[in-house]
Amino acid sequence: MPQTNVKLGKKPPRIDSRTLQFKDFLKKTAKPVPLPPPPPPTPATVDWLKSGISWGSMGNLTYGDCVEAAGGHAKMIWDSYTSPSTPPPTATEILALYTAITGFNPDNPNTDQGTDMLTFMKYWRTHGILGKKIDAFLALTANDLQELQQATWLAGTVLVGLAMPVSAQGQQEWTILEPVRKRHWPPQKRWGSWGGHCVPVGAFSTAYNETGIISWGEELLMAGNFYQRYNDEAWVPISKEWIESNGEAPNYLDLAAIETAVRALTS
Numbered sequence: 001m002p003q004t005n006v007k008l009g010k011k012p013p014r015i016d017s018r019t020l021q022f023k024d025f026l027k028k029t030a031k032p033v034p035l036p037p038p039p040p041p042t043p044a045t046v047d048w049l050k051s052g053i054s055w056g057s058m059g060n061l062t063y064g065d066c067v068e069a070a071g072g073h074a075k076m077i078w079d080s081y082t083s084p085s086t087p088p089p090t091a092t093e094i095l096a097l098y099t100a101i102t103g104f105n106p107d108n109p110n111t112d113q114g115t116d117m118l119t120f121m122k123y124w125r126t127h128g129i130l131g132k133k134i135d136a137f138l139a140l141t142a143n144d145l146q147e148l149q150q151a152t153w154l155a156g157t158v159l160v161g162l163a164m165p166v167s168a169q170g171q172q173e174w175t176i177l178e179p180v181r182k183r184h185w186p187p188q189k190r191w192g193s194w195g196g197h198c199v200p201v202g203a204f205s206t207a208y209n210e211t212g213i214i215s216w217g218e219e220l221l222m223a224g225n226f227y228q229r230y231n232d233e234a235w236v237p238i239s240k241e242w243i244e245s246n247g248e249a250p251n252y253l254d255l256a257a258i259e260t261a262v263r264a265l266t267s
Helices: 066-082 091-102 117-126 145-155 224-230 240-245 255-266
Strands: 045-047 136-139 158-164 195-205 210-215 218-223 231-238
Touching: 045 145, 066 091, 066 117, 066 158, 066 195, 066 210, 066 240, 091 117, 117 136, 117 158, 117 231, 136 255, 145 158, 145 195, 145 210, 145 224, 145 231, 145 240, 158 224, 195 218, 210 224, 218 224, 224 231
Parallel strands: none
Antiparallel strands: 045 195, 136 231, 158 195, 158 231, 195 210, 210 218
């Protein structure tokens, strides 16, 4: 069961007007993920989370390195398909990454301040994490469940930022059980009342309106209504290696246009 004595660590979203948007790089042949029953080829269910993987908490039970841990878990998802013999990241490696990006020092609690996701995505593209760079990263429209599903299908994983409510503590599935108007939410259900958190998405089902995520070393479920209420940012890491190994993704995601846009931004 998920624990309550865990850490979060995602800082508020940081805005950069130059950020590339996922929706701008879908080829015109791409169709949105529909409600079931779906017409082919877009699936109603995608599950990139292979069974038997020991994900590990990567230090996030003790420290606020959830963003770095999410990156480590995302790489594990890709590696399970493209290089299954690659050993999983260790907590020591992920905490070293947290140090490199933020200046975190485990001997100084004041340095455990978390990470903003945009800074992490830029670091991943320019410096690489765990010996691997991403080719690009794209932003999703906040709270857009359909974009999240399509990006998960095409890119293998999405790093999702959430303004977590205290009511999610201890839940096996993050969900909203009753419809309530925002101004009437009790304190424990308010947007961000627990803090900011980052998790990778690696599966979804439109039939059950839920996504499969990894947090604190466990596979959990996140309901669509929870994502739509508490999501405040989401980033799609683009790995050309993974996409080219996925038979459908190159048909729907315009890698050439992404590469051109990245070159224009970084030249």
